[in-house]
């Protein structure tokens with residue numbers, strides 16, 4: 001049964017206790033639940049979830065990532081945890097914990113073979129996501145980041161209505177087609193009364209390897225209009241770069257590549273922390 005007193009969204013949620021579909025988990029003491037969403041597939045939502053988690057962990061926070069992209073789970077590989085398995089105890093599931101202490105849950109941790117497709121209908125996928133909230137022993141966390149499925153369909157709705165999400169970080173790329181679809185996701189959040197906190201623009205530009213000049217690759221870049229129309233703030237801009245492919249190799253933001261990635265995502269991590277001060 002839902003109970004507002006033990007809910008992390010207490011005080012920031014518009015739902016009444018009677019109408020709330022959220023089931024709490026006594027094993028969860030999570031201060032902030034944050035969705036990382038885009039509406040459009042392939043814009044780098046999972047990569048941004050991982051970078052954000054690493055930046056928050058680096059700032060000393062206890063962090064978890066829930067891979068709610070059930071049919072296309074990429075978090076285990078992006079975290080370098082693709083060989084790990086999650087184990088159950090009675091009716092609870094232990095998340096996988098990486099070297100930084102980031103707790104991770106993904107359907108791939110429960111699959112024998114990560115290459116096997118999950119051929120499930122929407123309600124079953126929705127149940128899996130719900131269980132990632134109700135049955136996983138997340139323990140104490142400052143931030144649980146939810147890597148949302150692409151689109152504004154069934155599963156995204158299940159996350160927003162069945163998990164006490166405090167706010168959503170939108171990931172976009174500077175293309176009119178993408179911002180139109182991301183705007184749909186923003187409006188979906190408004191409809192279910194989940195605040196959209198800020199925007200990360202990925203693949204924003206490229207840096208010339210010879211002269212270091214910033215090159216705008218998308219000529220009809222419409223970031224300012226998009227932000228203005230949706231009354232949102234740009235939290236971070238990341239270039240299109242092969243460094244992102246190294247994301248899984250460095251746990252502590254130690255290597256030069258990782259330091260570079262940290263510098264790009266850090267403003268977003270700081271903005272997020274600031275939002276909940």
Ligand SMILES: Nc1ncnc2c1ncn2[C@@H]1O[C@H](COP(=O)(O)OP(=O)(O)OP(=O)(O)O)[C@@H](O)[C@H]1O
Pocket residue numbers: 038040041042043044045046047048069072074149150202203238239240241242244245
């Ligand atoms: N800034 C970037 N520069 C270069 N490649 C990137 C960048 N961001 C993401 N990618 C690459 O784009 C691909 C998609 O990234 P990612 O899986 O993070 O996107 P997604 O939005 O979560 O996708 P999906 O819709 O499948 O959930 C990956 O191969 C990733 O390495």
